[in-house]
Amino acid sequence: MTNVEKLQFPALDITSANYISWTTNVELHLGSLGLTETIKEKNTSTAQEKAKSVIFFRRHLDESIIYDYAQMRDPQELWKSLKDRFDHQKDITLPLARDEWQNLRFQDFDKVMNYNSAVLGIVAKLRYCGETITESQMLEKTYTTFHKNHITLQQQYRLRGYTKFSDLIVALLIAEKNNELLIKDHMTRPTGSKAFPEANAVDVKNPVKENKAFRGRGHRNYRGRGRNYSPQNRKSFQWPIRSEQPPKGKEHQGSTSQKREDTCFRCGTKGHWSRVCRTPAHLCTLYKESAKGKGNEVNLAEYSEGTTHLDASDFADDFDETAPTEA
Structure with missing residues (x-):
């Protein structure tokens, strides 16, 4: 339990x-x-x-x-x-702690903080087992285990005369962070290269004026609801009429009827086009002759006092003259 x-x-x-x-x-x-x-x-x-x-x-x-x-x-x-x-843990821990302290090296750690944790842990074990580890011993352990490429750096830290191990660790941590920032800046923009322009940079010579009408979600000032949206602006707005598109509503119907009432250039009548015209050929000829002379209208029927006489040939182009006719 x-x-x-x-x-x-x-x-x-x-x-x-x-x-x-x-x-x-x-x-x-x-x-x-x-x-x-x-x-x-x-x-x-x-x-x-x-x-x-x-x-x-x-x-x-x-x-x-x-x-x-x-x-x-x-x-x-x-x-x-x-x-x-x-x-009996003291008897078991003491030889292991001594071996760890003997093989401890600063160059074997990639981070200063990891080295600091290892040193403090080993020193705590040794002190519990009765071994005395002084500050000078901890400093000397750090100085003598620098990497061979950092001999000059090791001498500079030694000349500073640190008396506490914690002060040396603080200085090493500051130097480590500065080196990381230096390497990061170099990797971001190598030597000799120019900095990338900012995405939101504005040209000082040609400043772009902010258009408040385009703040909405749409692409124009009459679409979407931006900061300056109001119902009155929506009511007062009228859609623009393009020249290539016919107007809608009554105007569209009027234009359609106007097209339907265009005059046929073959017979002169209205209400149909020339390609569907069924007016007899002789009437079309008379219309063309009268149009040249600007005489009377083709559809004007002249009649006398009696009844107007009409033949079948006036209504059909393929009238057969040999066919019998009614009296």
């Missing part, structure tokens, strides 16, 4: 891999709760304080470890038993 309450720090693992950090966290939290005296020998803590300390221990132990120490009610006895069981 897992712990219901949220833990202040990770519980002690049965493998004792985190015993060093666990002991440090326990001492700090017991001090904040005023229970540090409960884990010391020959303490005079009350039963309530001891109970609180034991509850704190059990909450930050692995489930497999809790069963081994379930009968213990004295926090000082529990603390001593855990120390006897897991305190």
Whole structure:
């Protein structure tokens, strides 16, 4: 069953891999709760304080470890038993930390921050195991592990006379960021090349006046709703009439009827075109002769007092004269 309450720090693992950090966290939290005296020998803590300390221990132990120490009610006895069981980490950690410190080199890291984290981690292990690492040793480790191409740079940092390792790391971080900006600027625009013009740059010699009518979503001032849109402007607007397109509505109907009433140049009558004209040929001839002389109208019928006589040949071009006619 897992712990219901949220833990202040990770519980002690049965493998004792985190015993060093666990002991440090326990001492700090017991001090904040005023229970540090409960884990010391020959303490005079009350039963309530001891109970609180034991509850704190059990909450930050692995489930497999809790069963081994379930009968213990004295926090000082529990603390001593855990120390006897897991305190051998110093003997295991010390040779590994010494080897890491011996092989540590500044040139093996691509970032200054990564190197700083590695140094502080190794130094913390050595100091826990009883080894003393001074600031001068940390500085000398950094100076002597520079890359061979940075000999001049290493000498310049050494001549500055840093006494704290943190000051040297700050200077290296600043130099690293400046170098990154320098390389980025060079890669963006190589040496000898011109800068690209900005996309929204405006020519000073020929400034373009901003057209407020084109701020809408459409392509013209009467399309879309821009900042200057108002219903009154929409009502007052009239579509432009192009010369190549015929007008719509009544005007369009009038133009159509006008085309239909054009005069036929073959017979002179209205209402049809010459290619569909069915007027007899002799009437068309008379129309053309009268048009030349500008005489009377072709369709004017002259009649006397009697009835006008009309033959069948007046209505058909292919009239057969041999055919009998009615009296």
